[in-house]
Amino acid sequence: xxxxxxxxxxxxxxxxxxxxxxxxxxxxxxxxxxxxxxxxxxxxxxxxxxxxxxxxxxxxxxxxxxxxxxxxxxxxxxxxxxxxxxxxxxxxxxxxxxxxxxxxxxxxxxxxxxxxxxxxxxxxxxxxxxxxxxxxxxxxxxxxxxxxxxxxxxxxxxxxxxxxxxxxxxxxxxxxxxxxxxxxxxxxxxxxxxxxxxxxxxxxxxxxxxxxxxxxxxxxxxxxxxxxxxxxxxxxxxxxxxxxxxxxxxxxxxxxxxxxxxxxxxxxxxxxx
Amino acid sequence: xxxxxxxxxxxxxxxxxxxxxxxxxxxxxxxxxxxxxxxxxxxxxxxxxxxxxxxxxxxxxxxxxxxxxxxxxxxxxxxxxxxxxxxxxxxxxxxxxxxxxxxxxxxxxxxxxxxxxxxxxxxxxxxxxxxxxxxxxxxxxxxxxxxxxxxxxxxxxxxxxxxxxxxxxxxxxxxxxxxxxxxxxxxxxxxxxxxxxxxxxxxxxxxxxxxxxxxxxxxxxxxxxxxxxxxxxxxxxxxxxxxxxxxxxxxxxxxxxxxxxxxxxxxxxxxxxxxxxxxxxxxxxxxxxxxxxxxxxxxxxxxxxxxxxxxxxxx
Numbered sequence: 057x058x059x060x061x062x063x064x065x066x067x068x069x070x071x072x073x074x075x076x077x078x079x080x081x082x083x084x085x086x087x088x089x090x091x092x093x094x095x096x097x098x099x100x101x102x103x104x105x106x107x108x109x110x111x112x113x114x115x116x117x118x119x120x121x122x123x124x125x126x127x128x129x130x131x132x133x134x135x136x137x138x139x140x141x142x143x144x145x146x147x148x149x150x151x152x153x154x155x156x157x158x159x160x161x162x163x164x165x166x167x168x169x170x171x172x173x174x175x176x177x178x179x180x181x182x183x184x185x186x187x188x189x190x191x192x193x194x195x196x197x198x199x200x201x202x203x204x205x206x207x208x209x210x211x212x213x214x215x216x217x218x219x220x221x222x223x224x225x226x227x228x229x230x231x232x233x234x235x236x237x238x239x240x241x242x243x244x245x246x247x248x249x250x251x252x253x254x255x256x257x258x259x260x261x262x263x264x265x266x267x268x269x270x271x272x273x274x275x276x277x278x279x280x281x282x283x284x285x286x287x288x289x290x291x292x293x294x295x296x297x298x299x300x301x302x303x304x305x306x307x308x309x310x311x312x313x314x315x316x317x318x319x320x321x322x323x324x325x326x327x328x329x
Numbered sequence: 330x331x332x333x334x335x336x337x338x339x340x341x342x343x344x345x346x347x348x349x350x351x352x353x354x355x356x357x358x359x360x361x362x363x364x365x366x367x368x369x370x371x372x373x374x375x376x377x378x379x380x381x382x383x384x385x386x387x388x389x390x391x392x393x394x395x396x397x398x399x400x401x402x403x404x405x406x407x408x409x410x411x412x413x414x415x416x417x418x419x420x421x422x423x424x425x426x427x428x429x430x431x432x433x434x435x436x437x438x439x440x441x442x443x444x445x446x447x448x449x450x451x452x453x454x455x456x457x458x459x460x461x462x463x464x465x466x467x468x469x470x471x472x473x474x475x476x477x478x479x480x481x482x483x484x485x486x487x488x489x490x491x492x493x494x495x496x497x498x499x500x501x502x503x504x505x506x507x508x509x510x511x512x513x514x515x516x517x518x519x520x521x522x523x524x525x526x527x528x529x530x531x532x533x534x535x536x537x538x539x540x541x542x543x544x545x546x547x548x549x550x551x552x553x554x555x556x557x558x559x560x561x562x563x564x565x566x567x568x569x570x571x572x573x574x575x576x577x578x579x580x581x582x583x584x585x586x587x588x589x590x591x592x593x594x595x596x597x598x599x600x601x602x603x604x605x606x607x608x609x610x611x612x613x614x615x616x617x618x619x620x621x622x623x624x625x626x627x628x629x630x631x632x633x634x635x636x637x638x639x640x641x642x643x644x
Binding site: 093128165167168169170171172173174175176177180182184225257258261262264265268269270271282284285288291292295297302305306309310313314 | 341344345346347348349352353356357372412468470471472473474475476478479482483487563578579581584586589590600601604605612614616619621623626627
């Protein structure tokens with residue numbers, strides 16, 4: 057399975073990119089060449105080069121160091137948000153498929169209705185309600201993912217619902233919760249995992265967008281979206297202050313997208329597209 | 330398309346708006362802002378605050394507050410802004426009209442780029458254009474709008490001075506200047522849509538090229554161009570209608586970010602301002618107007634699909 061994933065070009069590049077991101081998350085502070093909070097007023101707006109590989113910001117802080125330390129406040133929260141959101145959506149979608157009939161109709165029409173609120177808007181509303189912080193932004197992103205994931209999972213779970221093992225479990229007199237969680241959910245896992253992987257990239261972007269709009273991580277955090285927001289005022293003097301965190305977000309998102317596509321190819325070898 | 334189907338579809342829009350109103354009310358209800366304090370300021374006397382709370386019905390049970398609010402919505406009364414005292418609905422609808430220009434131009438640019446890109450990529454799989462289309466697709470879904478917008482700003486406004494950086498000029502006032510101000514926002518918003526639609530267009534075109542009727546048309550001796558335009562494109566374009574409607578969600582999200590960055594006084598910026606001010610009626614009206622836009626867009630897409638594809642008969 058993993059060997060097949062690495063044989064697809066997308067999968068291989070994705071794994072490499074994400075390995076770099078994981079490295080920054082785990083060892084970021086140790087790898088940082090300088091203290092990310094150290095102020096240096098003589099070195100303000102130092103362009104990229106010797107001493108500051110990715111330049112310095114308006115307070116003379118080293119951009120590369122801030123980026124490496126900021127990985128921890130950006131990526132794990134986005135991952136957690138995706139896991140929370142997709143898992144809740146997967147359970148709800150499977151439940152809807154299991155119940156069927158009027159319940160299924162009611163759940164799905166409500167999910168459709170909630171999907172009329174764009175993900176960013178829903179996340180904005182929730183984040184502004186809960187208060188500005190990284191943790192709250194994570195919950196907001198998770199909630200915004202539930203309706204879409206419910207839909208995806210239900211479409212797969214409908215097929216699982218007709219399988220004999222579900223009929224057998226019902227005949228054995230198993231409870232609904234058991235059938236949904238232990239019989240059906242594991243059998244819809246593969247497509248859900250692919251969808252989840254791709255959604256992490258969306259979560260990274262959504263999370264950074266919330267911070268960019270001032271509703272996520274707060275200064276002096278070096279969360280990447282926040283770094284871009286702060287750098288906007290110095291766009292003329294120091295474009296590298298935007299390019300570095302912007303590029304980091306993009307590479308992380310591309311990594312998860314490539315991994316998701318690679319997984320899809322590895323799991324469906326017959327699909328040529 | 331039967332009358333019954335239309336009726337059912339319209340009822341679904343009504344249900345959608347009801348659920349959205351409940352959702353928006355539930356979320357905004359827990360906003361940690363006391364409406365009375367927002368209205369009167371921090372220095373108001375407790376007596377004055379209490380009087381305003383009674384006036385706003387803040388002491389009523391939650392369900393009653395919702396019923397009052399919903400009753401007002403049904404009469405077109407969305408409340409007045411806590412900041413300006415103006416009715417919020419006209420403000421939001423004016424803002425929406427400014428955003429619509431941005432939205433329509435973005436969809437137009439997206440179709441003009443994504444459809445040819447997807448078709449060319451499908452015709453020459455593995456060729457240079459296919460690789461380019463793949464790259465655009467990955468960039469489109471991996472670059473958040475705020476990064477794209479800022480990078481475009483640096484390049485085209487700050488370094489090359491080709492385009493104005495921020496600001497908004499009404500179309501009626503000076504069309505040329507208005508459009509110049511919209512170039513960067515439109516490009517930013519359409520990038521993610523181009524990514525989705527060009528991928529969709531590519532895979533649909535590949536499917537149709539392999540279909541029996543496309544083969545039959547080729548074997549009949551029709552020229553490749555005729556096969557492409559008369560048979561392949563017509564069928565490959567159909568699913569694009571649906572994906573564009575679903576992408577209106579991304580479009581609206583992109584508009585929020587882009588309007589904030591480029592200082593366009595549309596619905597997205599109004600909403601951000603309302604959230605920063607904790608101006609409840611404005612937040613509620615803005616969110617409802619956006620959701621209604623999405624619901625209507627999807628309804629129109631379903632109708633368009635039914636009209637374009639005679640094989641589909643909705644009952």
